Amino acid sequence: MPDEMLHLPMVNNVLERHKGSPGALLPILHEIQAGIGYIPDAAVPEIAHALNLSQAEVRGVISFYHDFRSAPAARHILRLCRAESCQSRGAEQLAAQLRERLQLDDHGSSADGNISLRPVYCLGACACSPALELDGQVHARLSAERLDALLDSCLEDA
Ligand code: FES
Incomplete structure (x- = not known):
């Protein structure tokens, strides 16, 4: 199993708690990054599906805010x-x-x-x-x- 997949239970837990709330995308991204240290690419389809967004929309937000990382932090x-x-x-x-x-x-x-x-x-x-x-x-x-x-x-x- 690729390493990124190991984080999906945590991602799904976050999505379950936030997905009904308006404006949930940013709190979801912040919580995933706080928990894992970055936003794994494997999480993007899960987030998009839960919020009824396209993957491009989710990726657009991740890349727009420089505080979000798509890879583990540098040393x-x-x-x-x-x-x-x-x-x-x-x-x-x-x-x-x-x-x-x-x-x-x-x-x-x-x-x-x-x-x-x-x-x-x-x-x-x-x-x-x-x-x-x-x-x-x-x-x-x-x-x-x-x-x-x-x-x-x-x-x-x-
Ligand atoms: S402006 Fe650089 S430390 Fe305050």
Whole structure:
């Protein structure tokens, strides 16, 4: 049995509890992701059937909201702050550096599952901007060199 199929009892349990409620799709997707860590592709036909939607509609919502994942989370999650204070202190150049070095877009994930990029809009470190959060830890007063060193540490244990 493919791994994704192992999650279907949990998915069906969530669907049973929500399927009669109006606007159930987002709560269903959030609950599945909270329980499994991502939304398995095998769940999409089940969700579509339960809510009388097309699979394309369900997939459209999953891809529209960047918080939803269709695959397990990467080992490292790097969230670069793109809000005003960080922007005024070079966050856009750091974002370009990330895109260039990792060959990923701002929401991208490496094919080997090692790192995912996620923009974030304020980490509460505005006084020490620009800032990012790597695996839950905030790093502030970033420079191109410090960002490179953080990426080195992520890529070393790939
Ligand atoms: S604007 Fe970046 S930490 Fe607040």
